[in-house]
Amino acid sequence: MIYAYIGITVLWFFLFCYIIVASIDFGAGFFTLHAKLTKQDKKINHLIARYLNPVWEVTNVFFVFFFVGMVGFFPDTAKYFGSVLLLPASIAVILLSIRGSFYAFENYGPDTKLPWLAMYGLAGLFIPAALATTLTISEGGFIKEHGGIIDLNWVELILSPYAWAVVFLAVISVLYISSGFLTFYADRARDTEAYRLLRYWFLFWGPPMIAISIFVFLSLRVQNETHFMNAVVNYWWMFLLSLLFFIGAMILTYIKKAHGVAFIFVMLQMGFAFFGYGASKLPYILTPYIHIKHGVTNPSMAITLITAFIFALLLLIPSLILIMKLFVFDKQYVEGKK
Amino acid sequence: MDSVELARFLTAMTLAVHIIFATIGVGMPLMFAVAEFLGIRNNDPKYITLAKRWSKGYTITVAVGVVTGTIIGLQLSLLWPTFMQMGGHVIALPLFMETFAFFFEAIFLSIYLYTWDRFKNKWTHFLISLPVILGGSFSAFFITAVNSFMNTPAGFEMKNGKMINVEPWVAMFNDSFLIRSFHVVATALMTMAFVLAAIAAFKLLKNKFAKDTEYHKKALKLTMILGIIFTLGSMLAGDMSAKFLHKEQPEKLAAYEWHFDTSSKADLVLFGSLDEKTQEVSGAVKIPGVLSFLADNNINTKVKGLDDFPKELRPPMIVHYYFDLMVFMGVFCLVVSGAYVMTLVFKKFKRFTHSKPMLYGALLTGPAALLAIEFGWFLTEQGRQPWMVRGYLKVADAATQAGGLTLVTVLFALLYIVLIVTSAYVLIRMFRDKPAYKDVERLKQERGDV
Numbered sequence: 096m097i098y099a100y101i102g103i104t105v106l107w108f109f110l111f112c113y114i115i116v117a118s119i120d121f122g123a124g125f126f127t128l129h130a131k132l133t134k135q136d137k138k139i140n141h142l143i144a145r146y147l148n149p150v151w152e153v154t155n156v157f158f159v160f161f162f163v164g165m166v167g168f169f170p171d172t173a174k175y176f177g178s179v180l181l182l183p184a185s186i187a188v189i190l191l192s193i194r195g196s197f198y199a200f201e202n203y204g205p206d207t208k209l210p211w212l213a214m215y216g217l218a219g220l221f222i223p224a225a226l227a228t229t230l231t232i233s234e235g236g237f238i239k240e241h242g243g244i245i246d247l248n249w250v251e252l253i254l255s256p257y258a259w260a261v262v263f264l265a266v267i268s269v270l271y272i273s274s275g276f277l278t279f280y281a282d283r284a285r286d287t288e289a290y291r292l293l294r295y296w297f298l299f300w301g302p303p304m305i306a307i308s309i310f311v312f313l314s315l316r317v318q319n320e321t322h323f324m325n326a327v328v329n330y331w332w333m334f335l336l337s338l339l340f341f342i343g344a345m346i347l348t349y350i351k352k353a354h355g356v357a358f359i360f361v362m363l364q365m366g367f368a369f370f371g372y373g374a375s376k377l378p379y380i381l382t383p384y385i386h387i388k389h390g391v392t393n394p395s396m397a398i399t400l401i402t403a404f405i406f407a408l409l410l411l412i413p414s415l416i417l418i419m420k421l422f423v424f425d426k427q428y429v430e431g432k433k
Numbered sequence: 434m435d436s437v438e439l440a441r442f443l444t445a446m447t448l449a450v451h452i453i454f455a456t457i458g459v460g461m462p463l464m465f466a467v468a469e470f471l472g473i474r475n476n477d478p479k480y481i482t483l484a485k486r487w488s489k490g491y492t493i494t495v496a497v498g499v500v501t502g503t504i505i506g507l508q509l510s511l512l513w514p515t516f517m518q519m520g521g522h523v524i525a526l527p528l529f530m531e532t533f534a535f536f537f538e539a540i541f542l543s544i545y546l547y548t549w550d551r552f553k554n555k556w557t558h559f560l561i562s563l564p565v566i567l568g569g570s571f572s573a574f575f576i577t578a579v580n581s582f583m584n585t586p587a588g589f590e591m592k593n594g595k596m597i598n599v600e601p602w603v604a605m606f607n608d609s610f611l612i613r614s615f616h617v618v619a620t621a622l623m624t625m626a627f628v629l630a631a632i633a634a635f636k637l638l639k640n641k642f643a644k645d646t647e648y649h650k651k652a653l654k655l656t657m658i659l660g661i662i663f664t665l666g667s668m669l670a671g672d673m674s675a676k677f678l679h680k681e682q683p684e685k686l687a688a689y690e691w692h693f694d695t696s697s698k699a700d701l702v703l704f705g706s707l708d709e710k711t712q713e714v715s716g717a718v719k720i721p722g723v724l725s726f727l728a729d730n731n732i733n734t735k736v737k738g739l740d741d742f743p744k745e746l747r748p749p750m751i752v753h754y755y756f757d758l759m760v761f762m763g764v765f766c767l768v769v770s771g772a773y774v775m776t777l778v779f780k781k782f783k784r785f786t787h788s789k790p791m792l793y794g795a796l797l798t799g800p801a802a803l804l805a806i807e808f809g810w811f812l813t814e815q816g817r818q819p820w821m822v823r824g825y826l827k828v829a830d831a832a833t834q835a836g837g838l839t840l841v842t843v844l845f846a847l848l849y850i851v852l853i854v855t856s857a858y859v860l861i862r863m864f865r866d867k868p869a870y871k872d873v874e875r876l877k878q879e880r881g882d883v
Contacts, residue, residue: 148547149543149546149547152539152543153539153540155503156532156535156536156539158503159503159506160532160536162506162507163528163529163532164529164532166509166517166521167521167525167526167529168525170518173510173517174514174515174517175514176510177511177514177517177833178514178835179835180511181511181512181833181835181836181837182835182836182837184507185507185841185844186844188503188504188508189504189844189845192500192501192503192852193848195496196496196497196855198496199492199496199497200493200859203492203493204493204859205859205862205867244834246834247835247836392521392522393522393598395600396601399526399602400525400529400601403526403533407533410537411533414541417540417544418543418544422543422547428551
């Protein structure tokens with residue numbers, strides 16, 4: 096049974112990585128579009144492109160890793176989520192495709208076109224909304240089952256205030272995380288104009304983000320009371336830490352100090368909230384259909400997967416460090432001198 | 434269409450689109466690595482420019498490859514949930530490792546594309562192409578392992594409709610894994626060489642910028658030589674596949690050749706048409722004994738016929754045409770590249786090297802190789818019908834029952850049309866009116882040669 100917990104931790108960790116790097120990516124797309132429309136593009140677009148061009152493809156792999164690993168460790172999820180998510184996941188992946196390919200067409204192609212920029216900028220905001228729906232569904236209550244056939248209860252989902260709150264939270268978090276990272280990146284690049292704009296956005300999105308998170312947290316009580324009580328009783332300290340890191344990040348950015356630390360605070364804030372949410376949700380992966388203990392793969396495959404995973408990390412971590420060194424921590428590259 | 438047919442149609446559509454970009458993805462890194470290697474070794478800026486321009490175009494195809502690959506990865510669970518629940522825990526290892534290989538490739542590809550001028554030693558940048566090649570080839574290997582498992586399942590026991598006692602490594606290294614991966618990688622390299630050759634031939638035929646002629650001739654020579662090597666490799670792999678099918682999946686081989694009666698000295702059937710009721714083949718060219726020879730290097734070998742298999746377990750008869758077309762396209766590429774290489778080897782044919790017929794032939798090898806890839810995959814996938822996992826799970830029992838499938842199919846069809854048209858548009862504009870000699874001159878200036 097220990098494999099089930101190792102598996103879900105690994106997967107949750109990769110999902111967290113995806114959320115951070117994808118948020119930076121999606122938010123940046125929206126900021127690029129916004130800057131273009133308000134004629135501020137000369138200020139920030141070159142900065143965003145310098146960061147995004149080399150890394151967007153790597154971002155995508157975190158996501159692939161998550162759902163491939165999910166099916167590998169918990170094959171039952173394929174049956175339930177696979178059936179239920181046909182429409183939401185298809186829409187999400189269509190948006191992802193538009194986002195990824197039009198990003199490439201726009202940025203690697205011979206010239207730029209506003210409609211393409213609009214396509215990937217807007218798709219970037221709809222993706223988190225579509226993906227967040229999956230988390231909502233996993234809380235239970237949106238699935239109907241009759242005669243062995245499972246399907247999504249659409250009406251219920253669309254009318255649910257909880258579902259909408261999660262969607263808004265996802266979209267605003269994207270803008271918040273993205274502006275947080277790009278403030279740091281602009282500061283490193285000594286790009287004053289971009290820095291001013293991004294810092295403004297970060298401070299702008301912070302308060303509504305935290306307000307909606309609290310609303311989501313409270314409305315979880317209506318949606319899935321067991322989950323809510325578990326979060327409040329056993330994991331309250333994680334949510335409290337998350338809030339403290341949020342305040343820390345806001346203060347540091349407001350007084351224009353230590354933007355690197357501020358972004359680490361943002362990651363910790365998101366991390367504590369995300370892992371607190373995940374840990375309190377267990378033991379169900381999909382309430383009440385998939386219990387973590389019953390859904391896990393056979394032990395021989397679990398051991399092999401974990402072994403493969405460890406060996407792969409030995410290759411991947413140095414590679415990731417290398418790419419960060421080249422495109423994030425290399426001062427001259429960030430400043431646009433390379 | 435019912436949900437099974439819709440799910441099949443949507444999967445086929447996604448794979449048909451993805452395979453174009455995936456093939457380029459597997460084949461291309463070796464091409465620009467070879468060009469860069471030659472450029473550094475011979476100190477020839479033209480080869481470096483080749484590598485740069487190829488990899489620049491590659492950024493576009495890679496993006497579409499990544500997104501269509503993500504789609505098929507998710508669609509496996511969305512369209513075939515029963516299959517993934519039943520088999521997901523048996524094939525998880527290669528699926529997982531494919532993602533790692535892809536991860537590895539994505540990281541180093543990004544580094545390769547954005548560090549052309551960042552290293553002092555020229556070889557350092559070249560070295561970065563090696564993990565890209567490895568990552569690309571290995572992801573092809575692992576994903577083929579998943580597909581091979583569906584053809585030759587192994588590494589589990591069946592009990593009460595569940596796969597138990599799973600042995601991950603046995604499932605991954607199933608019987609057909611090695612031969613099929615070899616075939617996939619060899620044909621990807623072959624296709625990429627010919628696609629690039631076709632581009633060079635096109636540019637030479639059009640001859641828009643006289644100063645570019647030498648550059649495109651270099652490209653044509655390099656790609657044609659690589660092309661013939663990989664074509665020979667592909668043919669070897671194809672021959673091994675036929676022998677493998679004869680042993681392990683005889684119904685597939687028999688369907689390829691409309692071979693009904695088990696017999697020795699079996700005929701190879703080229704094209705023609707089939708009356709399914711009478712099992713009569715008309716209008717075909719039959720070559721006696723060749724099918725037996727193909728199956729076992731001996732014309733007396735007995736080849737199992739379709740009559741030995743119950744009707745409901747036979748693949749659709751259309752696969753015969755795919756087989757013929759695939760082989761035909763492959764042979765065409767071999768003939769053209771063979772003729773080209775001959776003109777290089779024998780001095781007296783030298784005047785034909787860049788003659789019009791030769792260039793038109795080269796121009797056609799690119800599309801021909803891509804079509805061969807498509808036909809080959811249609812062949813192997815439909816040749817497995819009616820099975821999803823051969824002998825264990827039928828396609829008809831595996832499809833999703835969820836509502837909204839028609840809508841999803843239409844949405845994806847629209848997406849693919851937009852992606853294909855736009856990526857072609859971007860790629861064409863990227864290189865039209867952008868002569869290569871200017872890139873070469875810029876490179877020379879940067880290096881201080883001028």
